[in-house]
């Protein structure tokens with residue numbers, strides 16, 4: 001199994017944060033691939049080169065866009081319209097929020113917002129009255145929306161998201177969502193920093209990246225689908241009360257390496273009662289990275305999470321899960337594992353409430369009917 005080791009991600013995030021605080025304009029042309037590189041000198045080198053180029057390009061502004069030919073997907077203009085975002089100013093908008101703002105209220109047709117490679121350092125909010133929006137990036141290592149709020153600097157964790165989606169039918173393809181607030185040290189207060197909050201029903205993500213530390217992906221509410229996504233974090237890095245299916249995703253912990261104590265968790269699912277219809281299902285995923293972490297913590301009493309056909313490295317604590325020291329939750333939480341592999345999947349020392357699911361029990365979590373996909377989920381190419 002090819003699990004990327006994530007020890008360089010904290011470093012790259014820190015570098016993004018530092019550069020962002022100087023000037024976000026400096027990101028012209030710098031790809032996330034370069035930022036993720038372990039070789040700092042390469043980053044510095046590319047900055048120097050870019051500084052030169054930028055100067056050059058400022059002199060002849062006309063030439064920046066000469067080679068600009070967006071590879072728009074083919075669309076049916078009767079159901080979809082395209083808006084283009086490019087931070088060099090080569091098409092409709094230079095900022096993602098400006099494109100979102102230009103979409104009409106409650107449009108019955110889809111608006112595809114095509115976003116060129118680059119880092120867009122802005123906070124983006126898609127309000128309830130803008131359903132049916134697609135963000136199409138150029139790959140999760142080359143297009144990113146980045147901001148650096150944390151719980152302290154916003155109205156709390158729930159409002160710290162670099163991107164916040166409150167509308168229905170949101171789609172994102174081949175783009176990253178990042179929060180580059182300083183990585184919290186042990187016991188930090190107010191440092192939760194969400195990369196994206198997904199608060200609308202029927203949202204789908206293909207080939208997307210989610211980068212942060214504590215509380216990266218706020219899978220808040222509604223039915224959501226994630227395919228081939230890269231999700232990085234430390235504590236509770238997929239959290240919320242959504243009903244979501246994650247297929248073929250990489251879940252990469254950046255909790256401190258070498259710690260003997262448990263210092264993170266992949267999930268904190270927030271189902272509060274039997275009546276709520278929510279839960280996270282991870283199918284054919286990989287769990288790896290650094291630290292010593294749980295698969296989940298029982299944020300609320302009916303927390304519901306299943307890992308199936310998933311490879312886990314030895315970063316998973318042998319007990320696997322946490323009831324947050326509230327044994328009354330053991331009766332109501334639903335934590336299941338099915339046909340997983342790797343050193344972290346050994347269930348012999350799991351907490352007593354963890355269930356080794358049989359075929360019948362696992363079945364409802366394994367397919368897209370878990371999120372009623374036939375009612376709403378389109379294919380990647382649509």
Ligand SMILES: *[C@@H]1O[C@H](CO)[C@@H](O)[C@H](O)[C@H]1NC(C)=O
Pocket residue numbers: 083084091092102
């Ligand atoms: C976006 O740009 C295209 C091509 O220049 C143009 O045809 C279209 O009218 C623009 N749309 C908006 C909303 O500005």
Ligand SMILES: *[C@@H]1O[C@H](CO)[C@@H](O)[C@H](O)[C@H]1NC(C)=O
Pocket residue numbers: 104105129
């Ligand atoms: C869209 O709705 C918002 C909030 O209700 C309102 O302020 C705005 O004027 C509306 N825009 C249009 C174009 O109707």
Ligand SMILES: *[C@@H]1O[C@H](CO)[C@@H](O)[C@H](O)[C@H]1NC(C)=O
Pocket residue numbers: 079106107108109110131132168169
């Ligand atoms: C989204 O657009 C489709 C048509 O493409 C339309 O049928 C549907 O009603 C729209 N959804 C919303 C919530 O507006």
Ligand SMILES: *[C@@H]1O[C@H](CO)[C@@H](O)[C@H](O)[C@H]1NC(C)=O
Pocket residue numbers: 150152188189190191
């Ligand atoms: C958040 O604010 C609290 C109270 O002012 C402070 O103690 C804490 O250090 C702050 N945390 C961060 C990450 O800034």
Ligand SMILES: *[C@@H]1O[C@H](CO)[C@@H](O)[C@H](O)[C@H]1NC(C)=O
Pocket residue numbers: 138139140173174206207208227228380
């Ligand atoms: C976009 O995402 C899809 C689905 O995960 C993937 O197959 C494809 O390679 C990605 N394309 C790019 C340019 O990253």
Ligand SMILES: *[C@@H]1O[C@H](CO)[C@@H](O)[C@H](O)[C@H]1NC(C)=O
Pocket residue numbers: 309310339340341
């Ligand atoms: C169990 O997981 C493996 C991959 O680790 C997969 O090849 C196999 O099909 C799975 N078995 C079932 C019954 O889903």
Ligand SMILES: *[C@@H]1O[C@H](CO)[C@@H](O)[C@H](O)[C@H]1NC(C)=O
Pocket residue numbers: 346347348349
């Ligand atoms: C699982 O862990 C137990 C206890 O640590 C060990 O005895 C057993 O060999 C392990 N099983 C596998 C398949 O590694």
Ligand SMILES: *[C@@H]1O[C@H](CO)[C@@H](O)[C@H](O)[C@H]1NC(C)=O
Pocket residue numbers: 358359360361
């Ligand atoms: C699976 O487990 C459930 C609950 O323990 C049990 O009722 C059912 O008979 C089992 N099914 C199979 C096929 O083992």
